[in-house]
Amino acid sequence: NFEQPEIHGPQAIGTTPEKPFIFKIPVTGAGKISLSVTGLPAGLELDQQGVLRGSVGQAGSYKVEIIARNNVGRTSRRLEIRAGERLLAQTPPMGWSSWNAFGVDVDQEKIWKTADALVQSGLADKGYSFINIDAGWTGQRNTAGRIMPDKNKFPDIKALI
CATH class of the missing domain: 2.60.40.10 (Immunoglobulins)
Structure with missing residues (x-):
């Protein structure tokens, strides 16, 4: 039922x-x-x-x-x-990747809307638990050489966690 x-x-x-x-x-x-x-x-x-x-x-x-x-x-x-150590992903994770929908034309607003759609469509209630922002999120490297988010596309990328 x-x-x-x-x-x-x-x-x-x-x-x-x-x-x-x-x-x-x-x-x-x-x-x-x-x-x-x-x-x-x-x-x-x-x-x-x-x-x-x-x-x-x-x-x-x-x-x-x-x-x-x-x-x-x-x-x-x-x-x-x-x-324990190295025990993540006990089963294949269920999620959604931005690449096929947006390619490199991805931004924070599109990811928020996608997250809302996963909830509204019922997919989150079926076990979809993450959104993978594939490419297009990066900006420049910092002085230590680390890749940093593009602040124009992702003004607060940590808010997406």
Whole structure:
């Protein structure tokens, strides 16, 4: 039943201890869906938008249960959070790349609109979790030789994180 909550996305996700962790729980269903998570490791919490945030303090495997409820029903699903070195991308990440749509003609406003479209279309609720800005974002190199964003196209590139 498409009205009852359905939890999507990976069954395992990786993180590095003491590094920022952000994971939007991908869930669909009718009306308002409330989420809860049991068994979270210290340092992680579920926010009001259904995003797990924080950082895991120690390496290990943490099995949590995600519970989704709406006025039609309830569902749950296990998620294993694997914390350690070189444990990112436990499953193929689902996202969107700017290249095929914009090539090098990309800017901050287009990326914001694309992010909004991922949410409005329901793709974020199905597990799409990132936008890759492929080419066209770079400006000049700084004095240390590092590539810097083009400030005309991306006045505040860090705001996109």
